[in-house]
Amino acid sequence: xxxxxxxxxxxxxxxxxxxxxxxxxxxxxxxxxxxxxxxxxxxxxxxxxxxxxxxxxxxxxxxxxxxxxxxxxxxxxxxxxxxxxxxxxxxxxxxxxxxxxxxxxxxxxxxxxxxxxxxxxxxxxxxxxxxxxxxxxxxxxxxxxxxxxxxxxxxxxxxxxxxxxxxxxxxxxxxxxxxxxxxxxxxxxxxxxxxxxxxxxxxxxxxxxxxxxxxxxxxxxxxxxxxxxxxxxxxxxxxxxxxxxxxxxxxxxxxxxxxxx
Numbered sequence: 001x002x003x004x005x006x007x008x009x010x011x012x013x014x015x016x017x018x019x020x021x022x023x024x025x026x027x028x029x030x031x032x033x034x035x036x037x038x039x040x041x042x043x044x045x046x047x048x049x050x051x052x053x054x055x056x057x058x059x060x061x062x063x064x065x066x067x068x069x070x071x072x073x074x075x076x077x078x079x080x081x082x083x084x085x086x087x088x089x090x091x092x093x094x095x096x097x098x099x100x101x102x103x104x105x106x107x108x109x110x111x112x113x114x115x116x117x118x119x120x121x122x123x124x125x126x127x128x129x130x131x132x133x134x135x136x137x138x139x140x141x142x143x144x145x146x147x148x149x150x151x152x153x154x155x156x157x158x159x160x161x162x163x164x165x166x167x168x169x170x171x172x173x174x175x176x177x178x179x180x181x182x183x184x185x186x187x188x189x190x191x192x193x194x195x196x197x198x199x200x201x202x203x204x205x206x207x208x209x210x211x212x213x214x215x216x217x218x219x220x221x222x223x224x225x226x227x228x229x230x231x232x233x234x235x236x237x238x239x240x241x242x243x244x245x246x247x248x249x250x251x252x253x254x255x256x257x258x259x260x261x
Contacts, residue, residue: 008038009209009220017048017072017083022236024174025075026229027092031170035094039212039220041205046070047084047184052077052143052163057248062141066184073247076163076174079143084182085190087205088174095169099216106173107150107162113211114152114160114177120207121199123191125154132156144178144188157194177204 012023020042027038048070049060054077060067066082091110093100099109111127118125128151140146144158152160162175178190179201192198212218225233240246 005217005219006037006221007216007218008036008223010038010040010042010223010225012040012042014043014045016045017050017070018237018241019233020044020088021050021072021074021241022233023225023229024090024092024172025236026225026233027090028075028165028167028170028172029232030229031092031094031172032168035096036092037094037097037218038090038092038223039209039218040090042088042090043086044083044088047082047182048072049184050074050081050083051247052079053165053250055080055141059141063185065186069184071247072241073250074163074174075172076165078161078163079139079146080141081143081176082182082185082188083176084184085178085180087177087179087201089177090172090174092170092172095171100169100171103164103171104150106164106171109215110162110173110175110212111150111152111160113215114208116211117204117207118154118191121204122197123154123195123199125152125159127151128153128158142185142188143176144185154191154194157189159191159194 027040030036030038049066051057051071051073053074060071060080069082099106115125115127128147128149130149132153133147143161147158151158160175160177162173164171164173178188180190180192181188213220
C-alpha cells in the first residue's frame with residue numbers, strides 16, 4: 001500500500017523535447033510498477049512543436065511559424081503545442097492513489113492551485129466553462145487556440161491546458177503554462193503578456209507547489225532520476241521518441257517496436 005502523501009518532486013533544467021517525452025513515460029511506468037507518485041517541472045532547450053498522440057504529422061503545415069522548429073509526438077492527446085517560453089509540468093499517480101480514478105478532480109486540483117497562486121500575485125484567472133468553448137467547423141491545430149472546460153484563462157486568453165494518459169490504472173497528466181509569446185507562435189500571448197503588472201515565473205512556480213502540497217496533501221521528496229530511470233529513458237528515446245516513424249506515423253513504429261518496449 002502506498003503512502004498517498006509521499007510524492008517525488010523533480011525540477012529539471014531545459015532539455016530536448018524527445019528526452020522530456022521519454023522521461024514522462026518512464027515516470028508513468030514507475031507509477032505502474034513501483035506505485036510511486038511524482039510531480040515534475042521542466043522546460044525546453046529549443047522551441048519545439050509537440051503533436052498530440054492522434055494528430056496527423058502533415059497537419060503541422062497549418063502553422064507556418066513553427067515549421068523550422070523541432071517536432072515531437074506526445075503520449076497524450078489534444079492539439080499541438082509550441083513549447084518555448086513556458087513552464088511544463090507532469091504528474092504521475094499509481095492506480096491505488098485516491099485521485100487516480102478521478103479524471104476531472106485531478107485537472108481541477110492542478111489548475112485550481114495555479115489560479116490560487118496567480119491570485120496571490122495579483123492576477124485574476126479562472127477555469128474555462130462550457131460557455132467559453134470556441135465553436136469552429138474544425139478544431140484549431142494549436143492546443144492554445146482551443147477551449148475546453150477546465151482550461152485556465154486570464155480574461156479570454158488560455159494560459160494553461162493539460163492532458164492525460166492512463167495505463168493499467170496509473171495516470172500521467174502533463175500540461176503547459178504559457179509564459180510569453182514565442183516567435184514560433186506569435187499569435188499566442190502568455191501570462192507575462194496579459195498580466196497587469198510584472199511577476200516572476202519562479203515565484204509563481206513556488207506558490208503553485210505550495211498550493212498543490214496543501215490541496216493534494218503531498219509531502220515533497222526532492223529527487224532526481226536514478227541510473228535505471230535514465231537508462232530506460234534512453235531506450236524509449238532511441239526506440240520511439242527520436243524516430244521519424246513515431247513522430248510522422250506512430251502506428252507503424254508502435255507495432256514494430258512493441259516487443260522492444
